[in-house]
Amino acid sequence: MTSNKMRLCVLGFGAVGQGLAKVVLMKHEELIEKYGIDLEITAISDRSGAAINPNGLDLQQALDTKEKTGKIKDYPEYGVSGVDGVEVLDKAEYDCLVEATPTNIDDGQPTQTHILKAMNDKKDVVTSNKGPLALNFKTLIETARENNVKFRFEASVGGTMPVINLARESLAGNNIHSVQGILNGTTNYILSRMANEGTEYEPTLKEAQELGIAETNPYQDVEGLDAACKIVIIANSLMGWDVTLDDVSREGISGISSNAVKLALKDGYLIKLVAEANDGKLRVAPMLVKQGSPFAVNGTLNVITLKTDLSEDVTVVGVGAGSIETASAILSDIISIGKNNNN
Amino acid sequence: MTSNKMRLCVLGFGAVGQGLAKVVLMKHEELIEKYGIDLEITAISDRSGAAINPNGLDLQQALDTKEKTGKIKDYPEYGVSGVDGVEVLDKAEYDCLVEATPTNIDDGQPTQTHILKAMNDKKDVVTSNKGPLALNFKTLIETARENNVKFRFEASVGGTMPVINLARESLAGNNIHSVQGILNGTTNYILSRMANEGTEYEPTLKEAQELGIAETNPYQDVEGLDAACKIVIIANSLMGWDVTLDDVSREGISGISSNAVKLALKDGYLIKLVAEANDGKLRVAPMLVKQGSPFAVNGTLNVITLKTDLSEDVTVVGVGAGSIETASAILSDIISIGKNNNN
Structure with a gap:
């Protein structure tokens, strides 16, 4: 060649x-x-x-x-x-x-x-x-x-984790109606450990920092800014929206207690920081996801579901950083x- | 334009x-x-x-x-x-x-x-x-x-469910080492219902046939031939192997009892018909997958994990038919x- x-x-x-x-x-x-x-x-x-x-x-x-x-x-x-x-x-x-x-x-x-x-x-x-x-x-x-x-x-x-090119190439011909994802590995790691080990937020964050998974200043991750940036990019590029970071309603994970995590677990749910673009609105917030659903991913993994007109839901799970x-x-x-x- | x-x-x-x-x-x-x-x-x-x-x-x-x-x-x-x-x-x-x-x-x-x-x-x-x-x-x-x-x-x-074009475009530059997937919606539907409802294989198959999910002659699906064809195509096209249907070691789901499904459940596992291409070998067989793992997908969904050299594991979940x-x-x-x- x-x-x-x-x-x-x-x-x-x-x-x-x-x-x-x-x-x-x-x-x-x-x-x-x-x-x-x-x-x-x-x-x-x-x-x-x-x-x-x-x-x-x-x-x-x-x-x-x-x-x-x-x-x-x-x-x-x-x-x-x-x-x-x-x-x-x-x-x-x-x-x-x-x-x-x-x-x-x-x-x-x-x-x-x-x-x-x-x-x-x-x-x-x-x-x-x-x-x-x-x-x-x-x-x-x-x-x-x-x-x-x-x-x-x-x-x-x-x-x-392929998202943009997946939608552009593999799902070409589809319109994407809405998107929902876990787009930040640091918060997913902290919430996974809180669920698996019953620990509180602060010491879990500290451990994540010691392991190099959370940054010394974890603000952008734990307050949902990183995920908010990503959902804005996805909405603009895959759905043709015209939005910026200011358009995202945003809530982080620092207020989540081990008690809330335990109560959710008892009912068959996990608390995850979910980003979504749906019906003209952008949101990043802790949400309940069902255990056993594709969103119940552990550790630093990311996951995203694209809701399409022809191909129904397509979900991808992959490593979000590194x-x-x-x-x-x-x-x-x-x-x-x-x-x-x-x- | x-x-x-x-x-x-x-x-x-x-x-x-x-x-x-x-x-x-x-x-x-x-x-x-x-x-x-x-x-x-x-x-x-x-x-x-x-x-x-x-x-x-x-x-x-x-x-x-x-x-x-x-x-x-x-x-x-x-x-x-x-x-x-x-x-x-x-x-x-x-x-x-x-x-x-x-x-x-x-x-x-x-x-x-x-x-x-x-x-x-x-x-x-x-x-x-x-x-x-x-x-x-x-x-x-x-x-x-x-x-x-x-x-x-x-x-x-x-x-x-995007696989071929995903690997070709979104994962361009990666070598794919091995592949594992649930590639047949009919068997996944039957096994999901057996797990969810504790039913036996034969009546569950019959119901799937009545719903149009299983064919009148379900042989190719339940004996793993359909999944075997797909893993051959994937191995040839994504990993450069030179194999045909005869190279697949194959076992279907017709021998699975509701008892086996229940025992697996008790230990935190589900029985799924998994197809894999790994280490030069092709196999389709009922395998245990962990509840809560990406492979614990319900109903007629398909799922595939590509193990790559640069991007680690990338998993896609989507509708396998229709x-x-x-x-x-x-x-x-x-x-x-x-x-x-x-x-």
């Missing part, structure tokens, strides 16, 4: 960016063979600066550098310090931006600026970043359309763009 | 073929708008003959004719009697064959002849028919490749071919 080079500029070199570098290292030959896509990462940035080489970076070296010094600017020969994302986009030679900087749900920056600049420079964009998608979906979609570039964001919703797992969702978007461009 | 005509020849006008006609009627304008695909059915065949019009059949009239006389040959003006599938393919003007005749798992005929002829005539093919896929997968795939035509068969596995539902899977294949050809 003949293969076409596809050059990636990766902004953000945390868990997701490093996961992508590992996955590209692992799958490089296979992607050439299977899809005719010869992936090359020509730029990587983090807070310290960037590494930029128009002929492609050595990904093992990039990962080693990050592990040793924590700073990609220390990459030998091609490391640059003190450049920001916009400067990296100007200096790099690339076909597709992978935006993997940390999510900012206050104003979506600097991700939004990065994405819009890349689109206006006629580059395709793949992102795992929920911020600008939850705040300014329409602007992003319209800018992509005006510039005739591809824009994909499977990894922003449910990590490696470095390699999220990178795999990004990779599926990259392949979809690359296959299209090869046609 | 400019739209391209895509002309379908539909062989077989039972539940699936009629479902497709209904779905095309319902979605015609929407498909033009969303995908630029102007679907037209130019030929429909059943046992009685065919209706063939190069300018497109009136689908409401085709459905009415079938309902009234049971025979598509009675379609006004364009009805033809006594033609077989091959003759219809010769007479019809079409771009894509939809093969929806009844499944024959003894020799895959006449479906296999239809599919190969269409491919050799440089037509794309979509099918819901398991027979030739479970018996001669390689021949079909190679003939499609040699003729540079598209070949899709999402509807042959799990009805509307006229409109299966037609919806066919439609997603048609759209995928149409989008590709429009590029």
Whole structure:
């Protein structure tokens, strides 16, 4: 098979960016063979600066550098310090931006600026970043359309659990009426342990933090903001709504007592943090789900049910987070763009 | 959006073929708008003959004719009697064959002849028919490749539950290591009722037959042949195996007593007919699944778990049968071919 080079500029070199570098290292030959896509990462940035080489970076070296010094600017020969994302986009030679900087749900920056600049420079964009998608979906979609570039964001919703592309490809032809899901792994882990072990919220959260499952500042997860961002992205992209984070009625899990969990259990129910988009309304709240139903998933798993006009209910269960797992969702978007461009 | 005509020849006008006609009627304008695909059915065949019009059949009239006389040959003006599938393919003007005749798992005929002829005539093919896929997968795939035509068969596995396209698109980049699923709705219905109501196998089967959920001759379902065909198709298409129906070790559900079901329940398990492809081996057999696990699905639902290298386990639950539902899977294949050809 003949293969076409596809050059990636990766902004953000945390868990997701490093996961992508590992996955590209692992799958490089296979992607050439299977899809005719010869992936090359020509730029990587983090807070310290960037590494930029128009002929492609050595990904093992990039990962080693990050592990040793924590700073990609220390990459030998091609490391640059003190450049920001916009400067990296100007200096790099690339076909597709992978935006993997940390999510900012206050104003979506600097991700939004990065994405819009890349689109206006006629580059395709793949992102795992929920911020600008939850705040300014329409602007992003319209800018992509005006510039005739591809824009994909499977990894922003449910990590490696396929949702966006599932609806787009496998359920093409269906209209999606409503969506209901457990879209946050941290809260699902806490609620699962409270149900399985009869513990209270606070010590369970603390344990989750010690295990690295909950963040030091767990606010966005436990108060439902993360799930709210995801349901907004799903409603906009799969059902054609025009909504933002402010439109979500939201309640977190910090008020749930072990007593409430026990009472629910006794009646055959579990308490889960459920996000739903139904009948024009968006909601994230603790809800009762039946034991033995597909929503009774344990641990950090995510689950989503799409209610469709032709295919009835389709439910997917998968891992909602993780470095390699999220990178795999990004990779599926990259392949979809690359296959299209090869046609 | 400019739209391209895509002309379908539909062989077989039972539940699936009629479902497709209904779905095309319902979605015609929407498909033009969303995908630029102007679907037209130019030929429909059943046992009685065919209706063939190069300018497109009136689908409401085709459905009415079938309902009234049971025979598509009675379609006004364009009805033809006594033609077989091959003759219809010769007479019809079409771009894509939809093969929806009844499944024959003894020799895959006449479906296999239809599919190969269409491919050799440089037509794309979509099918819901398991027979030739479970018996001669390689021949079909190679003939499609040699003729540079598209070949899709999402509807042959799990009805509307997305499996093949899910793995191909949403999990692109992943290798699938093994697969485990409940792939037959009839047996799942019988086993669910035996567990929920404590009934014996024979009367439960009889009730399922009265409800139209089990066929008059339930052999292929209850002895695991239907599930065996599906796991063969999955192993060949998603994992690159080269296997046929003979390679499946197979045990059905007719030997399961209500006592065995009750004992399993007491220990927290359900008995389900599970199909798996793992470590080079194919198996369909009653197995114990944990209550509360994703495999504890009730009624006629299907479920499948794909074990992947990057995305861990991905599980899908959906409706495994039904006229409109299966037609919806066919439609997603048609759209995928149409989008590709429009590029």
